[in-house]
Amino acid sequence: MGLRTPLFSEHERLGARIVPFGGWDMPLHYGSQIEEHHAVRRDAGMFDVSHMRPVDIEGPGALPFLRFLLANDVARLQFPGKALYSCMLNEQGGVVDDLIVYARGPDRYRLVVNAGTANKDLAWMNARSIGFEAAIRPRVELAMIAVQGPEARARAEPLLPAAIRANAMQLPSFFAAEGDGWFVGRTGYTGEDGFEIMLPGEQAAGLWLALLAAGVRPCGLGARDTLRLEAGMNLYGQDMDDTVGPLESGLGWTVAWEPAERDFIGRAALTALRDAPARRQFVGLLLTGPGIIRNHLKVLSNGVEMGEIASGGFSPTLERSIAFARVAPGLGETCEVEIRGKAVSARVVKPPFVRHGKILVDRLT
Amino acid sequence: MSNIPTDLKYTKSHEWVRDNADGTVTVGITDHAQEALGDIVFVEAPESGREVDADEATAVVESVKAASDIYSPLAGEVVDSNELLTDTPDVINTSPYDEGWIFRLAPSDMAALDGLLDAAAYEKVVEDDA
Numbered sequence: 167m168g169l170r171t172p173l174f175s176e177h178e179r180l181g182a183r184i185v186p187f188g189g190w191d192m193p194l195h196y197g198s199q200i201e202e203h204h205a206v207r208r209d210a211g212m213f214d215v216s217h218m219r220p221v222d223i224e225g226p227g228a229l230p231f232l233r234f235l236l237a238n239d240v241a242r243l244q245f246p247g248k249a250l251y252s253c254m255l256n257e258q259g260g261v262v263d264d265l266i267v268y269a270r271g272p273d274r275y276r277l278v279v280n281a282g283t284a285n286k287d288l289a290w291m292n293a294r295s296i297g298f299e300a301a302i303r304p305r306v307e308l309a310m311i312a313v314q315g316p317e318a319r320a321r322a323e324p325l326l327p328a329a330i331r332a333n334a335m336q337l338p339s340f341f342a343a344e345g346d347g348w349f350v351g352r353t354g355y356t357g358e359d360g361f362e363i364m365l366p367g368e369q370a371a372g373l374w375l376a377l378l379a380a381g382v383r384p385c386g387l388g389a390r391d392t393l394r395l396e397a398g399m400n401l402y403g404q405d406m407d408d409t410v411g412p413l414e415s416g417l418g419w420t421v422a423w424e425p426a427e428r429d430f431i432g433r434a435a436l437t438a439l440r441d442a443p444a445r446r447q448f449v450g451l452l453l454t455g456p457g458i459i460r461n462h463l464k465v466l467s468n469g470v471e472m473g474e475i476a477s478g479g480f481s482p483t484l485e486r487s488i489a490f491a492r493v494a495p496g497l498g499e500t501c502e503v504e505i506r507g508k509a510v511s512a513r514v515v516k517p518p519f520v521r522h523g524k525i526l527v528d529r530l531t
Numbered sequence: 532m533s534n535i536p537t538d539l540k541y542t543k544s545h546e547w548v549r550d551n552a553d554g555t556v557t558v559g560i561t562d563h564a565q566e567a568l569g570d571i572v573f574v575e576a577p578e579s580g581r582e583v584d585a586d587e588a589t590a591v592v593e594s595v596k597a598a599s600d601i602y603s604p605l606a607g608e609v610v611d612s613n614e615l616l617t618d619t620p621d622v623i624n625t626s627p628y629d630e631g632w633i634f635r636l637a638p639s640d641m642a643a644l645d646g647l648l649d650a651a652a653y654e655k656v657v658e659d660d661a
Contacts, residue, residue: 183569194569194596195569198569198570198624199569199570199595200570200572200595200621388569388595388596392595456573456575457573457575457593458572458573458593458598460597460598479595480572480573480593480595482595487573506575506591506598
């Protein structure tokens, strides 16, 4: 048996199919993954993401520590509540984890890291924090519910504590508001508008049931994966890991090269790779032939192996298979994916595939 | 509790077999199997005329989660496959025993049908699976 979030019994009551994920027992779906996916694209869905780990970093050394720890530059967070997506790299330029960091006030930051890597991340952060005046505090007592979809914020609004409701509703994208022990970010992992709400674990079931009553559809990890794939968002462990860094996983935009004098872990390794002619590309694929692209399948160009699939699957919005692939430089506009020994045609496209309910890639074959 | 019709034969790998009483059988996957797989999004059905052995991987059913081989319960020749599955593979989810059939087979030895599981024996397989 794995770890259980404060919402586990609610998932069981709703008939969820429970699967192990990152050491936790989590809902895969509550009946139909595809219907859950469509609910988020068209209306509103909610995800129990309490397995993810908030980690507070506080103290006079918090900012210099995070500027050393993360590849993106936390000094860009000029306003309290602003959020930043970043990779946390090792010295070799591989990704220890990807995370969101929120500025909460002077010397106060909150990171949200992945479930399966949380213990590794904490060990890493603790080891690297020596010499910085910064306290690292995992907030295991917090639950987290992501409410996502075009109607998500409107459905959640009356359920937020009065103390933060007005602030939360005025948040620009990638900002957070907090009060009464709740922390509400206008962030997500679906490509739709919405909130990610952190709150005390004992209040999580109350919010979950109220959202359910407001017509927000419970969604599992299955829909979360197809939504993020369509939205062009990476998944740690598939698209990047300890050995594959941001420049080869489509995350070059998250690396803050300026100011040049900022020293961050992994900088030297990334600099060496930056102009390497053999640096692999991270591309989107749209399967034009029959079948479904799965992780680790081979990508071919005129029969020559060019790389492999990082994340692949079925896109419910496009009603065909899409993927991210890591390939050698020089892949053209089309390629093939080897599915059960057969080379199936695919088109190379630039993710995201879908954002805010709209298809962004040309579906023509 | 999954639906297990008593007039069909079954395999341990969750295929069902219907005797069409005309020298052919129809093959599909069980209600239990479709539920375990989740939303089905693609089916690779066999070509008519293909000769298959018993337990040979004959079709592929892909759900949102994974690809699964469908094994021919009997040796014989594929005589038909379900064209409905090309555009609407999810009929396997909604109607696993009827509209969601996968292929028809002319078994080389019809008597081998008796060697497959009956509904009661298959129910035990499902229980042990849980």
